[in-house]
Amino acid sequence: MKWKTTSLLGLFSLLFLFTCQNRPASGENASAGQGAALTPEEQEAFLAKGADITSATFSALSGRLRSALQQEGVAGAVQYCNLVAYPLVDSLSQAHNATIRRASLKVRNPKDKPTSAELAVLEEYHAHVKAGEPLLPMVKAIDGSRAAYYAPILIQEACLQCHGKLGETLKEEDYAVIEKLYPEDEAVGYQAGDLRGMWSVTFQR
Template structure:
């Protein structure tokens, strides 16, 4: 009897509301595939989180550098600092909203107090600093937060070229007196001067919801 019931149920499902219109086997296969529960290993999830974090941090970096270069080209270094003061965080907010993640730059040598390293980031940033001081290559990292519901992607940020030294180098050598005046005006607690090319500036810190990472697989 059960077999007859299952057969009737299947027959009803196979036919559309219009009994003359049969649903194709391809449609059934697509539905079945979409309903399959994916069996994912932890290593697959971590690898996808790493790839996604790289994608997001690269886009954020590209947007910030592009906006800064345009501001310098149009109005000079001093106005570019004012531009960053107003626009840097909104640019990161736009990237965060686009990907439904929380993205920030974290640093002990911060310029904007909003970028000050947080407790859960400090040990990672310390490890990046140790590697930089000892000539060890810094690699991106994934850590689990909130019982694994959040995957924290981090990536070291280093001074890439002399352009950055206009704002982050040595005062009187790389940073002009006019630029220094603007920095002190906008960032009275500034700790982001005195760097050279290759120095660690901080790190990208991106909170990736585990559920969103799994959706990508």
């Protein structure tokens, strides 16, 4: 009986010790996270805003691309993309008071290389692909004054003429033009349905 009481006491003091030790740490996290954690209202608002902005940007990019492809073929459209894609996304960023980026593990334009925060999210998306799990948009706090929206970008049939398999869906002569403009290009070898990269939109909170 006495033995039991002692061991119970021991157990309690051990528990107490753990809770006490954990308290300052979790207290620190809570205060560090206080400014950073997104409220459910912010979550919802940034998810909606991010979806709006990325779909507007996608329409603007793909609309221009489609007409360039029709008028000038793949080689001409690539040069057009090279000139227009970045400034277009930049001006939409200004219009929406946000920073809109596209990032990928295999980039064509070196400016689209992921930041360390983006890399973590991209890796998470690729892990979901491997596990056969759905790829959903997400929002995360960056710090007390900024939040980020992320959403996957998937390859469609129409993308393959510039991002597909060399000598198959992507013609050698078209790739020659791409390589000239982007000597370090890695954004090839894709099939329809592949995860190409993601949107990364940063908002002020």
